[in-house]
Amino acid sequence: METNYHNPVLLKETVDGLAIKEDGVYVDVTFGGGGHSREILKRLGSNGRLIGFDQDEDALANVPEDDRFMLVSQNFRYIKRFLKFHGIKKVDGILGDFGVSSHQFDVAERGFSTRFDADLDMRMNQQSEISAFTVINEYDEADLRKMFSVYGELKNAYAISKTIVAARLQNSIKTGAELKQVIARFLPKHKENKILAQVYQAIRIEVNQEMEVLEEFLLQTPDLLNEGGRLSLISYHSLEDRLVKRFIRDGKFEGHAEKDFYGNVDVPFKKVGGLIVPSAEEISQNNRARSAKLRIAERV
Template identity: 70%
Template structure:
């Protein structure tokens, strides 16, 4: 199956500062590129657990006794590691992008390039699909999704147009949705606006920001002292959550100060944010918006 070359491969694995006999987690297995690189750096007593809820990813599983692939959403990372007898790990890697395999599979409905059913479920067992969101959400709720997750200023007008169109006929496919919204898609900006609309629907369908928050909240209890968190994000909504959680341990507001004016936060950043070199962006267009942040436990 055609999966992308992993973005920031060397940088994100270097960030984990791998110990040969350590225990590591790749919470976004996909094509397995990051996992293979971690295994290359582990000794025979090292262990790697990977998570992916997409059944397609299972075709890339790695035949290595140090490796376990868990078919679950990474919001349940601690629970399933405990099931395997693991309470603490030396490093956690997350590559939050949608794999190019998912974009390239027309029937999955992720891509604006193909006409496929409005699906967008990463977990094929999930009930909520993009078709459901587009055809059943109240106008206000739909507008909120487009505004909050797609950062679209004209979200209200878009939602109103969708609701009027679906009253005539259910909107089934990506191209039908495109047709309904064509007056909002000037040629020069069509691709960008559609990408924002599809991103908004995908985030809603897969609860991506909620999943990310639940995952991050587990990291302080999961890491061993000197353990590392290495996270690659692709849009500002995710990156903001990662950056804020590393800085404050919260997703909104500021941490409380103690009597002496000190704040206690669970993580601290390691180095500066890393972005791909021009060379990598040239070879892999997906890399253009990637940002890597690294953290470790605050002593």
């Protein structure tokens, strides 16, 4: 196992949030380096079970030697289907620590990091057909604009998209450095890192369909959890956190919660505690924790 694969964020708080029962069945939908999974296994008895999901084949290197654990190398958007395939209909808790692992950021060729020059890739699942290259070279201008504006929260999404579309008529844009050169006039020195990070975030969310996947996943959780079962979910950007927050509050992503015949709110979850964020100490030791937001909910 690679020692620096990933440093788990809010480790104790997230696993505490699952209120682990020794013989329960748990799912870690973002196995990664297995930091959260190993903590769950410590708290499970010999009859407990843990199923991990990760769509990145690199995560296979981190699987613990433990009969109680199984890794499903699939996208968690298919959680119900794959749990059913393995004979599991109900579980007692689901942990999600969304986004990209440190390992994915640190391997230059994966193309996730603005620190390196690499081919435009950013696929969490190496088998996926759509990469950052496809998005930058094949998406039409309106789709690029929407992506940069919604996922990157970039003010000049319109001009950036127009510039990319004009540039790729000459030559396709193959690498991070080429993309940076194309959009250079939108990257003033004092804001270069910030804007480039927003550009990369937008592309990554699009390549991995992160918003659609999160919605599909959340919608399956009420059916999967036993009564009293827990969700413990860490988000890293506001779009993600907004979906999680609304889903826990209203059981949906838009509009108000459903009401029953008597006018009582009818939602699948009750929230457990408030928003949890990492301490200043954790952030000082692990800068990647700085944007983490943990929400916990219980199936009613």
